[in-house]
Amino acid sequence: MRSRDLRSVPLAPALTPAEDDPVIIPEQRAKMDAIIAEHSKKPGSMMVILNEIQAEIGHISRPMQNYLAEKLRVPLKDVYGVVTFYSFFTMKPRGKHRIAFCLGTACYVGGAEMLIEKAEQILGVKLGETTPDKKFTLEPCRCLGACSQAPAVMVDSNLHGRNAPDKIITVLRKYEKIENR
Numbered sequence: 001m002r003s004r005d006l007r008s009v010p011l012a013p014a015l016t017p018a019e020d021d022p023v024i025i026p027e028q029r030a031k032m033d034a035i036i037a038e039h040s041k042k043p044g045s046m047m048v049i050l051n052e053i054q055a056e057i058g059h060i061s062r063p064m065q066n067y068l069a070e071k072l073r074v075p076l077k078d079v080y081g082v083v084t085f086y087s088f089f090t091m092k093p094r095g096k097h098r099i100a101f102c103l104g105t106a107c108y109v110g111g112a113e114m115l116i117e118k119a120e121q122i123l124g125v126k127l128g129e130t131t132p133d134k135k136f137t138l139e140p141c142r143c144l145g146a147c148s149q150a151p152a153v154m155v156d157s158n159l160h161g162r163n164a165p166d167k168i169i170t171v172l173r174k175y176e177k178i179e180n181r
């Protein structure tokens, strides 16, 4: 099997609009307007607003970033920079459960690549993608601060350490029913 260079996997989506999200739908715009009106005068408002948008709408797409940049009168690159720096933010809707595979040094050396390949095989999607049933999203992440438990995986807000490829299905089954594969 040819090894993939997982360090080349972007930790955030590329700067291209998602085809399935070309515009802000009116309901999203109304929610954004309410959030912006409530927080725009506060110090550090951009971070607060982005947190609220992520929590309320579930993602912050390119059109939404454009809209926020216009409303706050800041460059789009500033908004984009924050959204792509913090893995909490996402530009596309995530599945019900976010599975974050640590690609820090200890986890990478400890077998993160094999874990990812097994999860991809079980769920039928690649790293960075969401399953068609919207139950799981597979993502890379930076060090989770649990290097002694490498290779580590964070599912939602739960840390699972000392994983092995043949055990990853057990972790996934804690969250959703998965047929035998």
Ligand code: FES
Residues within 6 Å of the ligand: 102, 103, 104, 105, 106, 107, 108, 142, 143, 144, 145, 146, 147, 148, 150, 151, 152
């Ligand atoms: S390198 Fe994975 S938890 Fe630190």
